[in-house]
Amino acid sequence: MHKHMLKLARFMAAAGGLVLTLLILLTCLSISGRLLNGFFHGDLMGSVAPDFAEWMIAIGVGPINGDFELVEAGVAFAIFAFLPLCQITSGHASVDILVDNFPKRVNRFLRMVTEIVFAAVLVLIAWRLAAGLVSKLYNGETSFLLQFPIWWAYAASLVAAVVAAIVGVYMGAVRTIEFLTGRILVWDGVETEQ
Template sequence: MKNFMMGLARFMALLGGFVLTLLIVLTCISILGRLLNGFFHGPLMETMAPGFARWMIDLGVGPVNGDFELVESGVAFAIFAFIPLCQITAGHASVDILTNRFSAAVNRFLRMITEIVFAAVLILIAWKLYDGMLSKMRYNETSFLLQFPIWWAYAASLFGAVVAAVVGTYVAAVRIYEFGTGRIVIWDGVETGS
């Protein structure tokens, strides 16, 4: 089960990284287009090469239409895609100035409680995303510029959130087992498949 969950978490992180990379490229292209559009509309190009400037503008050189809508939707998915790997490797930020002074048993208990709460929150988020997606579908809401159905973004985020909830629930179960037995199954910050 551990290998499957680690593989699922890695797959989601790779998918999230791919989407994030596409969004970065899209943003760079849009910024470059915005700069070029301003340059072609500028006084230098209007006096030196007005025909070329008009031709480039007519070609569509400019910002990507609806880029912020795509980035908004894609980043929401990417965030949920990275949570499973962070969860299973205990990669979340922690402040352990106080807990370093506690015994191993107390730390296992605190870790168990934290993971149970985290799993419950992930389940709640997935549930509310599902409700939100149904609402967006019911009212046929679309984005302002691109007019794509908003529920698509909710569905992508819901997919990531469900995987995060599944991995979070698994990690919570592991932490319960670890607390009960004193045996460590998932080491902090370790991304091994064994």
Template sequence: MHKLMMGLARSMAMAGGVVLSLLILLTCLSIAGRLLNGGLHGALMQSIAPDLAEWLIAIGVGPINGDFEVVEAGVAFAIFAFLPLCQITAGHASVDIVTNSFPRGAKRFLRMVTEIVFAAVLVLIAVRLGAGALSKFQNGETSFLLEFPVWWAYAASLVAASVAAVVGIYMAAVRTIEFMTGRILVWDGVEGEQ
């Protein structure tokens, strides 16, 4: 079961990485286009090669239209896509100055409670994203510039959030079993020796 969950988490993280890489490329191209467009409209280019400048402007050299809309939707998906791997590898930030002095049983209890709370929050997020996607689908809302249906972004984020919720539930079950039995089922390096 752990191999399946880890594979699912890694697949989502890879999808998030691909989307994030494409968004970085899109942003860089848009910024470069914006700079080039400004230079083409500048006095220097207009005096040296006005025909070339006008031709480049006419073919569309400039910022990418609606880039921020795509970045907004893509980053939301990427964030949710990275959550399952972070959840299954205990990659969330933690402050354990006080808890380091607790006995092993108390630490396991806190880890179990934390995983259960995380799972509940991830399920709540997925449910609310589902409701949001349905609402956006029903009212036909579109983005301002590109006019793509807003529910697409909600649906993509919902898929990733649902995987995060499933992995969160799995990890809550694992930590609960670990607490009840005293055995470590999934070693992640967080629980130190005492």
């Protein structure tokens, strides 16, 4: 089961990485276009090569219309897409100054409680995203510039959030079994033998 959950988490992280890469390219192209547009509208190009400057502006050299809308929607998906891998590999930030000195059983209890709380929060987020998706779907709200339906971004984020919730619940169950049995089921580098 763990192997399948890990594959699912890695797939989601790869999808999030792909989306982030595309958003970076989009942002770079938009910023470059904005700079070139300003350059072609400037006094230097107006005096040195006005016909070329007008031609470049006419073919559409400039910022990408609605880039911030696409970045907003894409980053929301990417954040949720990275959560499952972070959850299953214990990649969340933690401060272990005090707990390192606790007995093994106390540390396992704390890990179990933390995983259960994470799972509950991820389920809550997925549930509220689903409610937001239904709301946006029925009210027909669209983005300002590109006029794409807002529910598309909610739907993409919901898929990633549901996967995060599933992985979170799985890890909560794993840590609960580990606490109850005293055996380590998933080695992640955080568990220590004391």
